[in-house]
Amino acid sequence: MVKRGWCRLVAGLLVALCALPAVAAPAIALGYAPKYPPNFAHFDYVNPEAPKGGRLVLPAIGSFDTLNPFTLKGDKESGVGALVLETLMAQSSDEPFSQYGLIADDEALAPDGLSVTFHINPKARFQNGERITAADVAFSFNTLTRDPAASPNYRFYWTDVSRVVVLDASRVRFDFKRKNAELHMILGQLPVFARSWIPKGKTLADVATSVPVGSGPYRLAVYDLGKRTEFTRDLHYWAANLPIRRGMYNFDRIVFRYYQDDTARLEAFKAGEFDLASENVAKNWARSYRGSKFDDGRIVKKELPHSNGAGMQGFVFNLRNPLFHDRRVRQALVQSFDFEWVNKQLFYGQYRRSPSYFTNSELAASGLPTPDELALLEPLRKALSQEVFGPAVVPPVTDLSIGNREQLKAARRLLFKAGWRYEGGRLVDQNGRPFVFEFLAFSRAYERIVAKWQKDLAKIGITLNVRVVDPAIFQRRTNDFAYDMTVVVYGASQSPGNEQLNFHSCAAARTPGSNNWAGLCDPAVDALLQNFVHFDDRRQLVAASRALDRVLRAGYYVVPNWYLPYHRVAWWNRFGQPAILPKFYDPTGWAIETWWAKPAAKQER
Template identity: 40%
Template sequence: MMALPRRDFLALGLAAGASALLPGRAFATVATGTRLHGLSAFGDLKYPADFDHFAYVNPQAPKGGAMNFAPPNWGYNQSPLTFNTLNSFALKGDAPPRMEMCFDTLMERALDEPDAVYGLLAESVTLSADRNSFDFALRPAARWHDGSPLTAHDVAFSFMLYKEKGHPDLLLPLVELKEAVALDDHTVRLTFSGKQSVQAILTAVGMPIVSKAYYATNDFEASTMTAPLGSGPYKVGRVSAGEFIEYERVADYWGADLPVNRGQDNFGRIRIDFYRDRQAAFQAFKKGDTTFREEFVARVWATGYDFPALKQGKVVKREFPGEKWPAMQAFAINQRRERFRDVRVRRALDLCFDFEWTKRTLFAGSYERSQSNFERSDFRAEGLPSPQELALLEPFRNELPPEVFGEPVMQPVSDGSGRDRKLLGQAAKLLAEAGWKRVGGFVVNDKGERLAVEILAEDDSLVRITSPWADNMKAVGIDASVRLVDSNQFEERQNNFDFDLNLVAISIGATPSADSLETLYSSRAADRPGTRNYPGTKSPAIDALVAAAGAAQSRDELVTALRALDRVLRARLDWIPTYYLANHRAAYWDMFGFVEQKPDYGFPVEALWWFDKDKAAKIGKG
């Protein structure tokens, strides 16, 4: 059989059962040749062209005051534990979270809609007749922090720069971007190949725009502690590498009163302190050095919040509803290492993890077991495959595990003892079937090499959770260990896929784009350092399902493609799903105001909350 290029093989797979999902109908319901104030994947917009502000903000929120917070999430090359560069958009180095606040984007996401974006730098966008080109009319008032105009030339430069040298989170979504050109100072055209996903442009319009003039004399890929020229609501203030960074609100920010910004970016100063030790970070919160944090350690949430400030009512401990998007937290099993390529080995590792014991003993009864990388969403597969799912899966039946075509694979349930003999016996049997023979205390292959498994960790709490798992692996003959490394080593090893097992938590959005799915699951991301395809998955079937999701023209089509993908991921077990929490566990010093009803698709407190002088004075924080 002749080997086919990945792209050709993917097209053949789709043609066999999903021709209606092929690209070419992107934004099929959206008018062309008309200036639009917003875009969404499936055409529905909540806010009209003359909207004043998003419904989830307080447009009269006071400006000023400070928030010192512990970021619960981050992206690009950022790290919450340390930093050695202020360049956040290249792969090299570790940058501090929230550097993106210093930069504007073409459009801004609405947090109460699953995938809608509205104009920020762009006053409007016009689609070409073939829906492959997007003309953005920029607001003439847009300015860089030095007062110089932000023009279409900067926008075009940014996209072509990211396409060539950007962090993989920026580069991969632009693979099908053919060109970005400035038609004049205030109009930029992005042209795609026709093979792009529907969501590609929705990802692109949220990318930070950088200065062409600045990078004419500065190396974009350099790791540097010089803050690049920005245009956004904040700029870098005081900073000490690896210790703290302060973002200062730009008093004369050009876009402060735009509908997409009104009522947001209220704090005069946002500070992030960096602690390599989780306990030190918690102590900083108890003292009031940090004023907002989310708690991710169940034991601390259950027993640690009994300090004086909380008892005195100065600190509030409460839960906020989680977002309405998939919860993905899983251990990646690195199949670039031959010993993990047999699915029976991966299943044996999974059988050794006793979630029921972990939940009772280490999680204080919180958390639920994840079954899927799309947990808490409609994308999680249930029951037998639908006819629509089968149409996507059947062309790859010979490649796929037979379990894909039945009820979705479920995670093992233990007796909660911490060492379930039945499950460990099943693990030992699978290892033997995969050719690993017990010799003395370890299982070895036909070359006499031990089956070694190292779980990579950058935090003591993860060591505490995974050490019992490693002990169970040892019980069936696996040479298992947990390796605790510092943040720099962790990022380096993760980016270069230098690990056996690695825990990852990622948000992929309420309407996952093909770009976000590709960086996690596609073949072309498997060998590119810095992508999120940590297991090194290379599967024509998965590539086809990711493409089908990207080409979906309705939410029903998207749900079908992702449920089919879920079945494949759960049967292959490239990722071992772990556990999830339904809500945000947050604690904060009672000095903030906020709209009580949080939006369904985001929780950026640093952007939505504000400093309340009266509350702060009552607790001595005025």
């Protein structure tokens, strides 16, 4: 193992493994120095003196039929994965990608970069009192990557692990098929559950309604399948005094209430059925979060800034449908979407257009390629569109004073070049088949958003149908890629890596349940994806992200949507919050991890 008590550069990655007090742990950062020193007391964005007690009630949309967060099938419960299960390492929320010890109190990357060894904290315990061992870690990994019932995303995420070896009760080693710049760190995100959770001979599918035996700060106390879950704070939580947990998980009880639609959720919030609303609908934020309870301060309404990479939300083309094989067709449909009108008329001007797969971060491409980007792109020039080597592709902008007539004319020209023609007022291909496709959605909100686009497409002879299904059916159809077009989010971390293969690789395109919603299979893209597996420092990672971004944007695989550089959040005024916001966070996770109940609220509730 790498010795404690010193820091060094390993394989070009700054990996700090430093001596700490018995309750602390090593710090690991990908390509930069970790923020927190070996003797840090707590994260800056928490209140270490936060009182314990009280209750936090949160909403969830839809339903759930499984307590197992790992399977491909089933509607998942909202709290088990975050509250009951712990990971090998814990990630801070004010650094791009730094981890600090949790279940593992030491991590050693081999000098050749082909294996990593974790040492299990001797204090780590499951909620049944049993010690967490290396065998539990190996069992968790093998289950998630080999069990046929598990989501394939785990398999893709850790695809470069060849095997896991239990060295003794306290040490487990992961061997790699090849060097992978982030693999030792993303293995730190492995959720660990007890071997006793899954009886011998059974699979994840057999424990759908059985709570994983975890080691987290909360236990599942009560559940009403599909309607409600309640978690209670584990008074014997083994990690409560670690610096990475000090001032966190302060509520005695956390409750999730399930609502079938967004209207019911909003009215329930204003009636006081739950405590925190993170709003995703611009109309609601502009018109529904008002009234006497907001005026007199009983409910707080705020727009909270964040530094989260917004990634790309968009209407994705399913390339498995031959209708979308021609790049010019996809570009024409991108041209025809009038974001400026939608933003003004439906979103109250609140949004910004998403230009990039790494929106709102330094990873997004802009202007002409830099020398670092060209070094990655030039070897693939013959296989790439020449647009890749010019200014980064950005969505068209409509002049609201004259409308999107020019964009529609440009779209029609592209369609004609792609071989489409008019016949009887409809756009048809060379065989006389009309241009018709379906947009699959899980919320009726998208009917309003897409209505203007439907009318504009009809002007150039295209029929767009909208089908809204309930969330469970939507999930099944997206898992099976059974759609022409739907809305997706390509999430972006501050340190992209193996998840990019799950988004864009040929292997993922062929795997049901993966996140390659577009069905993209391009050898040039596959070649670029290798740069997320092998890099030496953050500069190389930034160049790889921008190069991939250019290629994807020039491929027109999505109709770019919109994003916000802040969270729209409202909450009942009975909670305390730390003085400092994290940089990278979601409102629900922020509340669960760092809020506390005010003393009066504890008594009232």
